[in-house]
Amino acid sequence: MTGRKLTNMELDILKEIGNIGMGNATTALSVMFNTSPRMEVPVVKFVDFNELADMVGGPEAIVTAVLTHFKGGINGMILFILTLEEAKKLLSLMLNKTYPDDLVSFDHMDKSALKETANILMSSYISSIGTLTNLKLRTEPPAICIDMAGSVLSMPISELGQVGDQALIIDSKFLDNEKSINGFLMFVCDEESSDKIFESLGIRC
Numbered sequence: 001m002t003g004r005k006l007t008n009m010e011l012d013i014l015k016e017i018g019n020i021g022m023g024n025a026t027t028a029l030s031v032m033f034n035t036s037p038r039m040e041v042p043v044v045k046f047v048d049f050n051e052l053a054d055m056v057g058g059p060e061a062i063v064t065a066v067l068t069h070f071k072g073g074i075n076g077m078i079l080f081i082l083t084l085e086e087a088k089k090l091l092s093l094m095l096n097k098t099y100p101d102d103l104v105s106f107d108h109m110d111k112s113a114l115k116e117t118a119n120i121l122m123s124s125y126i127s128s129i130g131t132l133t134n135l136k137l138r139t140e141p142p143a144i145c146i147d148m149a150g151s152v153l154s155m156p157i158s159e160l161g162q163v164g165d166q167a168l169i170i171d172s173k174f175l176d177n178e179k180s181i182n183g184f185l186m187f188v189c190d191e192e193s194s195d196k197i198f199e200s201l202g203i204r205c
Contacts, residue, residue: 010198015044017132018170018185021125028120043171052153052167055184056083059150062104063087066118067155068142070126073135074196076189078125080118081152082182087114089181105146115144121172121185133200 053059064087066080082090088099091106094113106114119142130137145152170185 010203011046013198013201013203014168017128018044018125018168020132021128022121022170022172024128025121025124028124029117045169045171047167047169049153049167052169052186053149055169056081056149059148061149062146063149063152064106064114064144064146065152066115066122066142066144068119068122069140070137071140072130072137073133073200074129074137074189074193076187076193078122078139078188079186080121081149081184081186082114084146086181086183090114090117090183093181111144111146115142118142118144121183125170125185125187129197133197135196135200 047055053061056063062084064082064084067077069075069077084104087106088103091097091110091113092099094117095109122142123139126137126139129135168187170187172183172185173180
């Protein structure tokens with residue numbers, strides 16, 4: 001998230017924001033899915049940029065990714081990533097469709113469903129930051145792409161690598177009828193923005 005080392009208290013705050021955001025997302029997704037998906041307590045951690053692709057099967061693995069920028073009191077980006085197989089499982093749950101193993105792309109309806117799900121997750125996380133800090137934040141319209149992980153991650157790494165070498169990862173797991181679906185939220189902002197988050201919470205003077 002930044003180029004400096006965060007304290008344990010700061011890490012705990014970011015993890016709690018992640019927990020609140022995922023809790024809000026669960027409520028919204030239950031309406032969208034017309035069912036009651038559960039979300040396990042997310043695993044929140046910092047990961048070096050050069051390790052990100054390995055989390056989804058390596059640089060050449062095909063992934064679906066939805067990206068949005070946020071602006072206002074703080075600036076940055078948030079990215080939701082699913083492996084192709086996890087995306088198929090999520091779409092099967094949402095649209096009651098079956099996807100062949102060799103499918104490597106999705107139609108317009110599939111992409112719209114993935115984008116909307118990601119938008120709910122990302123907006124819930126940004127909203128939880130705004131609520132806790134009283135910072136007024138707005139997100140830009142999300143964009144979706146399906147490509148190799150190395151290519152997908154090159155843009156956020158290129159854009160924000162200059163302000164740090166790590167990203168905050170929220171490892172999320174949906175459960176529906178005991179079928180698990182894993183996705184990753186990647187949150188990155190510059191050091192000035194992260195300082196504003198902590199200052200708004202009274203962590204620094």
